[in-house]
Amino acid sequence: MKEVYQPEIAYENSEFLDSPEARSIRVLSEILEPMVRLAKYRVHTTVLFLGSSRLNLEDESSPVLKYYWEAEELAYLLASWAIKLKPKGKNFVICTGGGPGIMEAANRGAARAGGKSIGMNIALPQEQLPNRYVSEEFSFLFHYFFTRKFWLVNKARAVVAFPGGFGTMDELFETLTLIQTGKIARRDIAVVLYGKEYWRKVVNFEAMVKSGTIAPEDLELFTLCSTPKQAFAFLKKRLKESLKAS
Numbered sequence: 001m002k003e004v005y006q007p008e009i010a011y012e013n014s015e016f017l018d019s020p021e022a023r024s025i026r027v028l029s030e031i032l033e034p035m036v037r038l039a040k041y042r043v044h045t046t047v048l049f050l051g052s053s054r055l056n057l058e059d060e061s062s063p064v065l066k067y068y069w070e071a072e073e074l075a076y077l078l079a080s081w082a083i084k085l086k087p088k089g090k091n092f093v094i095c096t097g098g099g100p101g102i103m104e105a106a107n108r109g110a111a112r113a114g115g116k117s118i119g120m121n122i123a124l125p126q127e128q129l130p131n132r133y134v135s136e137e138f139s140f141l142f143h144y145f146f147t148r149k150f151w152l153v154n155k156a157r158a159v160v161a162f163p164g165g166f167g168t169m170d171e172l173f174e175t176l177t178l179i180q181t182g183k184i185a186r187r188d189i190a191v192v193l194y195g196k197e198y199w200r201k202v203v204n205f206e207a208m209v210k211s212g213t214i215a216p217e218d219l220e221l222f223t224l225c226s227t228p229k230q231a232f233a234f235l236k237k238r239l240k241e242s243l244k245a246s
Contacts, residue, residue, distance in 0.1 A: 026143065026144075027144060027147060030142055030143065030144055030147035030148075031147055031150070034120075034140055034151050037137070037138075037140075038138075038155065041090065041116075041137060041138070042088070042089030042090055043089065043090045043093050043118070043138075043155065044087070044089045044090060044091050044155070045091045045092055045093070045155050045156070045157045045242070046092065046093045046094070046095040046118060046155045046156050046157070047078055047082075047092050047093070047094055047095065047156065047157065047158045047159075047160065047235070047239075048095045048096070048152055048153065048156040048158070048159045048160070049071060049075060049094065049095070049096045049102060049103065049105075049106035049160050049162065050096075050097070050102070050159065050160065050161040050162065050164060050167075050168045050171050050172060051067065051071060051101060051102025051103065051105075051106075051161065051162030051163060051164045051168055051194075052064065052067075052101045052102055052162070052163055052164040052165055052168060053097070053099045053100050053101040053102070053103060053128070053164075053167070054101055054165065055067070055068055055100070055101035055102060056101075064163045064198070067102060067105075067162050067163055067194070067195060067198075068101070068102065068104075068105045069105070070162075070194070070227070070228050071102050071105035071106050071109065071160075071162050071194070072105040072106070072108050072109040072112070073109060073228040074106075074109065074160065074194070074228040074231050074232060075094050075105070075106040075107070075108070075109025075110050075113075075117075076109035076110070076112050076113045077109075077228060077229075077232040078092060078094065078109075078110075078232060078235065078236075079094055079109065079110040079112075079113035079114075079115035079117070080113040080114075080115075081232075081236060082115065082239075083113065083114065083115050085243070087243075090116070091157075091239075091243065092157065092158075092239055093110075093115070093116060093117060093118055093138075094106050094107065094109070094110035094115065094117040094118065095117065095118040095119075095120065095152065095155075095156065096117070096118070096119055096120070096134075097119070097120055097121065097122070097148075097152065097167075098118075098119025098120050098121035098128075098130045098131065098134055098139065098140070099119075099121060099128045099129075099130070099131060100128075100131055102162045102163075102164065103119070103131060104131035104132075104133060107119060107131055107133035107134050108131075108133040110133070111133045116135040116137075116138060117133065117134060117135055117138065118134070118135070118138040118140070119131065119134030119135075119138065119139050119140065120140045120142065120148055120151055120152055121139070121140065121141050121142070122141070122142050122143075122145060122148050123141060123142065123143050149170075149171060149174060152171065153171075153174075153175055153178070153184075156189060157188065157189055157190070157238075157239055157242045158189060158190040158191070158192065158235050158238065158239060159172070159175050159189065159190070159191045159192070160192045160194055160231065160235070161191070161192065161193050161194065161199075162194045162195060163194075163195050163198040163199075163202075172191075172193075175189070175191065176191065176218075176221055176222065179191070179221050180214075180218055180221060186221070187241075187242075187245065188242065190223070190234070190235060190238040190239070190242075191221060191222040191223070192222065192223050192224075192225050192231055192234065192235065193222050193223070193224050193225070194225050194226070194231055195226060196224045196225070196226045197226070199224060200224075205219055206219075
């Protein structure tokens, strides 16, 4: 007697799920799974740290090495303060792209304060492992850059951009564009460009104003800071305001 064929349930069919036709399902999974997990652990808001993944602690001649320790200190100050707020859930959780360099520094600072922190990593051809300071329950891995960027910014009430390259610029300017165009309300998110010397050298915002490609008031979308203490004072004030408004 012929054995009855038992078909595979569609949502367990790996061949189908990995196919181009199922791309929308994979995208939706990268939207919904982080939403469910962050809700489970009652993460309400975050502070996003951006910056170079190429910073090498062993290269003492690097002109940007100091920013590793300054990012670590700023994350420590923010996490230490946020932990004491004791809201119904977690506010202003340190969030990074989960990789090395400045990302590691921020997760490290949060860990030093005794806080949890988020790492939203991306699957790349050259494997980028999560840094060891990311809290296990908040370690995410994305395939799509756009879903990752959505979650990096979605719960952020502040973005701190340390010196970085193309990836940092991409995430920073997309955030500034969302604020500039009103997709994110200006009152809802603070943007800090950390390291005046670096940012003024790399991006000539004043030339953009003179050329008419941005408005003078667009320079008010961000604040330049150069010490952890200065950045913390500014962010603490803005984050307190956002907490009252929520």
